Amino acid sequence: MSNPSRQYSFLHNENGFSISLIEGHSLIQELSQIHNIGPHALNYYRSTVLSSLQMLNFLKPGENLGFYIDSEEPYYRFKIEISNNGQLRTLLLPEDFEDFPTKLTGNCRLNKMSPGHEPYSSILDFTEHPVKNLINEVLEKSYQTKSKIIISDDCSSSIMVTKLPPTNINKKIEDFDDLSLEDIIKKFDKLIKAALLIPDADVKTMEELFSQAGLTYLGSKEVRFHCPCSHERMVENLFTLSEKDREHIFQKRPVIETRCDYCNTVYEIKKEEIIKPLH
Secondary structure (H helix, E strand, O other): OOOOOEEEEEEEOOOOEEEEEEEOHHHHHHHHHHHOOOHHHHHHHHHHHHHHHHHHHHOOOOOEEEEEEEEEOOEEEEEEEEEOOOEEEEEEEOOOOOOOOOEEEEEEEEEEEOOOOOOEEEEEEEEEEEHHHHHHHHHHHHHOOOEEEEEOOOOOEEEEEEEOOOOHHHHHOOOOOOOOHHHHHHHOHHHHHHHHOOOOOOHHHHHHHHHOOOOEEEEEEEOEEOOOOOHHHHHHHHOOOOHHHHHHHOOOOOEEEEEOOOOOOEEEEEHHHHOOOOO
């Protein structure tokens, strides 16, 4: 049985950077089965999920984030919704590409919800933008952070390296070496490649690997698919339609089926749940 997918966090004080590793073997297997992703789309879907999931690092307790790609050329829609506790749901439309998308013309939307605060929204427009660099562009413009996400070519893993701002702690370290982000990635290239190539790892294995390179293990959390859809929520969604539209839906049949786009669960909804009988 495969280990659950996890997100690991590490810190390197001497060079002032952090690493977030997501080992997503089990997660990608489950998602591809739920959505029946076709062979042409699977690699794109895997890399997009694992790269955008790194935004989990910017969520505080109780916060949720939605990241959406609306591409017009080529046409596709990608959605991922993430909570701070590692739960997520996602979808890709269409589920099977004929050609692997390499450039994007459209926009990316980012919505973050925080308890007691107004939602934060960011929309970035792109024209003929390389898909491979998309998530790093979003990080730079939406979060203004010195980070880079690297995706494994062979395994379902991603790494985000983040150069941290100067702190008093760094100043107290006698041998502190203020490297650039590019220098950090180059210096720790072997570690990054080794971590990305470990499929189905456990906490002990990852902690040992990074500690050998001088990084401190900060913690980890399981990342897993979770869809909060329910019969009641599907009924509530239908009430957003006008009364005329609701009557039209049930005109020819007393029961309809609705399917959740995120988990493909089918719900039967009866006419009397939506339309009150006339007396």
